Each structure stands twice: as structure tokens, then as C-alpha cells.
Amino acid sequence: MRKLDEIIKKVKDLPTMKLAVAAAEDIEVLESVFSARKQGIVEPILVGDLEKINKIANDLGESLDGICIIDEKDYFLAAQKSVMLVSNGQADFVMKGILDTSILLKAVLDKEYGLRTDSLLSHLMVYEVPTYHKLLFLTDGGMNISPNLEEKAKILKNAVKGAKALGLEEVKVACLAAKEKVSEKMVATVDAAALEEKGQNGEFGQGVIVEGPLAFDLAVSKEAAQIKNFKSEVSGDVDIILVPNIEVGNGVGKSLTYMANAKSAGIIMGAKAPVVLVSRADDAQSKLYSIALGALIANYK
Known part of the structure; x- marks a missing residue:
């Protein structure tokens, strides 16, 4: 896929997913939800x-007829009830409304009614970058601060599932670091090399090519790899960029958005169902893309 609109087009042809929205009283969240409903992507x-x-519905000129609404003013209880809808099979995935992220994730991870698995929750962003020839995945710039090797492997598995949901048969991964040579002084390079070895051993599934360590230029530019005489199967054609820590992921992601005019969608992976986790700074269109991404992954799962 080259455009985020292709996700919307793809998910329209799939069964409509039920989306539980926690603390839904947010104008841009509701605007995106109404749009997704009209397009047959979700039943909210x-x-x-x-x-x-x-x-808010009146202000937007939208009708609430036929939409199930659960009146709950308390944010924690709204999160709890939304997650329980998914846990009980009454909804397929969940979305963050106006409440704090920590409140929703606490409910998601609750041992009694939550959506906890043996995996690790991780943030997966998908970017439509004008200067890149296809959609680009970035993980994890939103949740895990400084993951160790085992955690990075789980983060990568989550990202591969997201990529496979979009229909990628071959997934190319670059494990990011500041240089390509392994150095004991730079943990990112050591972990990246270990992840490449895991990939070669089939730990991330068939059709997944993992390389690392790679600097960002080598990950996204075939020309840079040629100039540096760097042999790679993923350079200039990478699908997933795995970052070593949250600062790198946050910096790369924000740079793509604010300096490269990239459009984006974001999702939390690793739970029993996708969690649509959007920033308050995201506009309604970005939120719609995230809903579509969540619906596509929910269908895939």
C-alpha cells in the first residue's frame, strides 16, 4: 500500500467491526467515528x-439514531466498560476518547476483565510520507521507554502482525542504530544484530527480512547504501523501522509529521484486540485512519 486511503478502501470490503469508544465526548473523536460509521468501517x-x-452530535449535525450509547461520566468506569465490551465479545476493538491514556491502558491490562496477553503492549505508527514509495511502519515511539532485547523482539512481532494485516507477504525490517558496525559500547547495535539473527532463524515468521544495525539513511535510501557500499536487502525498500528507544521513535515520528508533511495512523498492539490510541493533536482525518487501521487488524485477528 502507498496511501492510507487504501486502508480505508480495503477495510470497506470486510465485515463491519464493532468499536467501543471510551469517554467518547470529544468532538474530533466523534467526528472521525461518525465518518467511519457512514463508510461502513465500524458500528460504534x-x-x-x-x-x-x-x-457534540448536534453541533456536528449528526444523528445518534441507531447508535448504542452507554451513559458513563466517570472516566475510569468508561474505560472499564469499554474494555469489558471487547472482553465479552460485544465489541471487536476499543478506542481512546477524551480520557488520559493511562486510564484506558490500566483497564486494558486489568487481570480480571482486561485484554492482557503474554505479549507486550507496543505502539505502532503507519506513515504516508510524500517522499517514500509506500506506507512506512514505525515502532515503538509511544509506549516502551527503553526496551531490552526480549522486549524488542515482542515489539517487532507485534509490528509484523500489523504489516501482515495490510496484506504484506514480504516484510522488510530495519533495526535502527547510529551506525552499522556492532559495538559493545552501543547496546542498540548489539540488540539489532541479535534481532537480525532471530529473523534468520525464523522467529518472526516466513517472509520477514530483518537487518540491523542500520542508520536511518541506509534504512530508507537505496542511494545512501550504494554510496556507502553497504549491501542490504531492505535499504530503500524497508517496511518497518524498529527504533532502539522511545526518544528515537518519538523524534523520527514527529519529524515525519511536522517536517515531511506525513499523514499517519496509530494503534496499540499486543492486546487481545487492537487499541486505537490517538494524540489529542491528531486531526479527525488522522483519527479516521487509525480507526480504519484498527478495524483492519481486528478483522485480521
Whole structure:
């Protein structure tokens, strides 16, 4: 896929997923949810302050007829009820509304009713970059601060699942570091080389090519690899960029958005169902892309 609109087009042809929205009383969240509903992407269940939801719907000129609404003003209970809808099979995935991320994730990870698995929760972004020839995945710039090797392997497995959901038969991965030579002084290079070995041993599945360590230029530019005489199967054609820590992921992601005019979608992977986790700075269109991505992965799972 080259465009995020292709995700919307693809998911329209799949069964409509039920989306539980926790603390839904947010104008841009509801705008994106209404749009997704009109396009047949999701059937929403809105959990939140009924009075505020009604007002926002009226302001947007949208009808709430036929939409299930659970009136809950308390953010924690709204998160709890939304997650329980997924856990009980009444919804297929969940989305963050106006509440804090920590409140929703606490509910997701609850041992009694949550969506915990033996995997690790990780943030996966998908970028449509004008200067790149296909969609680019980035992980993890939103959740795990400084993951160790075992955690990076789980993060990468989550990302591969996301890529496979988009229909990629071959997935090319670059494990990012500041240089290509392994140095004991730079943990990122050591871990990247170990992840490449795991990939060669089939730990991330068939059709997954993992290389590392790679600097960012070698990951995204075939010309840079040629100039540096660096032999690679992924350079200039990478699908997933795995970053060594949250600072790198956050910096690369924000640079793509604000300096390269990239469009994006974001999702939390590693739970029993996708968690649509969007920034308050994201516009309604970005939120719609994230909903579509969540619906596609929910269908895939």
C-alpha cells in the first residue's frame, strides 16, 4: 500500500467491526467515528457522558439514531466498560476518547476483565510520507521507554502482525542504530544484530527480512547504501523501522509529521484486540485512519 486511503478502501470490503469508544465526548473523536460509521468501517458503541455526546452530535449535525450509547461520566468506569465490551465479545476493538491514556491502558491490562496477553503492549505508527514509495511502519515511539532485547523482539512481532494485516507477504525490517558496525559500547547495535539473527532463524515468521544495525539513511535510501557500499536487502525498500528507544521513535515520528508533511495512523498492539490510541493533536482525518487501521487488524485477528 502507498496511501492510507487504501486502508480505508480495503477495510470497506470486510465485515463491519464493532468499536467501543471510551469517554467518547470529544468532538474530533466523534467526528472521525461518525465518518467511519457512514463508510461502513465500524458500528460504534459510545461510552461516555450522554449529555456531552448529544451536544457534540448536534453541533456536528449528526444523528445518534441507531447508535448504542452507554451513559458513563466517570472516566475510569468508561474505560472499564469499554474494555469489558471487547472482553465479552460485544465489541471487536476499543478506542481512546477524551480520557488520559493511562486510564484506558490500566483497564486494558486489568487481570480480571482486561485484554492482557503474554505479549507486550507496543505502539505502532503507519506513515504516508510524500517522499517514500509506500506506507512506512514505525515502532515503538509511544509506549516502551527503553526496551531490552526480549522486549524488542515482542515489539517487532507485534509490528509484523500489523504489516501482515495490510496484506504484506514480504516484510522488510530495519533495526535502527547510529551506525552499522556492532559495538559493545552501543547496546542498540548489539540488540539489532541479535534481532537480525532471530529473523534468520525464523522467529518472526516466513517472509520477514530483518537487518540491523542500520542508520536511518541506509534504512530508507537505496542511494545512501550504494554510496556507502553497504549491501542490504531492505535499504530503500524497508517496511518497518524498529527504533532502539522511545526518544528515537518519538523524534523520527514527529519529524515525519511536522517536517515531511506525513499523514499517519496509530494503534496499540499486543492486546487481545487492537487499541486505537490517538494524540489529542491528531486531526479527525488522522483519527479516521487509525480507526480504519484498527478495524483492519481486528478483522485480521
